[in-house]
Amino acid sequence: MDDYNYAHFPPTGEKADKFERFFEAPNVGTIAPDVALEDLETGDPLQLKDLWKSGAVLMEFGSYS
Amino acid sequence: MAARAMEEIAEGDADRCVRSVFVYVREAHPAENLPPHASMEQKRDHARQFRDEQNIKRPILLDDMTGTCHKAFGTLPNMTWLIGRGGVILYKAAWTRPDDVIAALEESWGGYQRRRQDDLMPAYSERMIWRAGDDDRFIELSKRAGPQAIEEMFGKEGLKKAYGEKGEP
Numbered sequence: 001m002d003d004y005n006y007a008h009f010p011p012t013g014e015k016a017d018k019f020e021r022f023f024e025a026p027n028v029g030t031i032a033p034d035v036a037l038e039d040l041e042t043g044d045p046l047q048l049k050d051l052w053k054s055g056a057v058l059m060e061f062g063s064y065s
Numbered sequence: 066m067a068a069r070a071m072e073e074i075a076e077g078d079a080d081r082c083v084r085s086v087f088v089y090v091r092e093a094h095p096a097e098n099l100p101p102h103a104s105m106e107q108k109r110d111h112a113r114q115f116r117d118e119q120n121i122k123r124p125i126l127l128d129d130m131t132g133t134c135h136k137a138f139g140t141l142p143n144m145t146w147l148i149g150r151g152g153v154i155l156y157k158a159a160w161t162r163p164d165d166v167i168a169a170l171e172e173s174w175g176g177y178q179r180r181r182q183d184d185l186m187p188a189y190s191e192r193m194i195w196r197a198g199d200d201d202r203f204i205e206l207s208k209r210a211g212p213q214a215i216e217e218m219f220g221k222e223g224l225k226k227a228y229g230e231k232g233e234p
Contacts, residue, residue: 004131004132004136005103005130007100009094009218021136021140022139022141022157022159023139024139025137025138025139025157027157028154028155028157028189029154030153031151031152032148032154033138034152035133036129036133037128037129039125040089040109040113040124041124041125046126048134048148049152052148053151055082055084055150056081056150056155057083057085057086057147058071058074058075058078058084058085058147058148058166058170059085059087059138059144059145059147059148060071060085060086060123060161061088061143061144061145061146062068062090062093062142062161063090063093064111064112064115065093065096065207065209065214
């Protein structure tokens with residue numbers, strides 16, 4: 001398991017270097033990454049590209065804390 | 066987090082031909098009641114708590130334990146991205162500000178939908194937006210996670226604000 005799930009905020013040292021990748025992520029106008037996720041309700045895997053096959057997708061990223 | 070306001074935006078999904086989802090990533094401010102995920106089952110449990118206690122109607126999609134999706138999209142704790150049909154990125158925000166999201170839906174997605182009938186061509190702009198700090202709200206919401214979350218953001222003063230002079234729940 002890597003250090004993605006840090007125990008303290010803000011993550012320091014090497015963990016802090018990986019905290020933000022926003023400006024490395026794809027730009028507006030390019031094609032979004034296709035990634036596998038899990039549907040919380042069903043437990044089924046799904047691919048992001050299947051969501052935007054027929055329409056737009058508005059994705060909010062977050063957690064409860 | 067802007068989850069409630071984003072729920073309201075999602076109520077207009079059908080009219081806009083948009084599907085709103087919430088991608089559950091790592092705990093941004095792990096603490097006593099919401100520790101860092103040690104397993105997918107724990108992540109699912111946190112996500113269910115979020116769904117049930119915050120009345121989230123949008124589908125919640127779980128990222129894997131190493132944050133593959135989160136990293137691909139920029140790793141910040143509360144981003145919003147609008148992806149058009151076919152996967153074209155129409156809008157990306159480092160932080161979720163609901164009124165800016167609404168503007169993006171109207172301009173970027175609306176324009177995309179009208180591009181043929183109105184003979185529109187894409188252009189690109191980039192701007193800085195501003196969000197209110199709202200420390201008091203963060204402290205109040207973070208009680209759910211636990212004192213660690215509050216102390217790591219605001220120190221002992223934050224704990225006093227949350228719990229009184231003793232700084233303890």
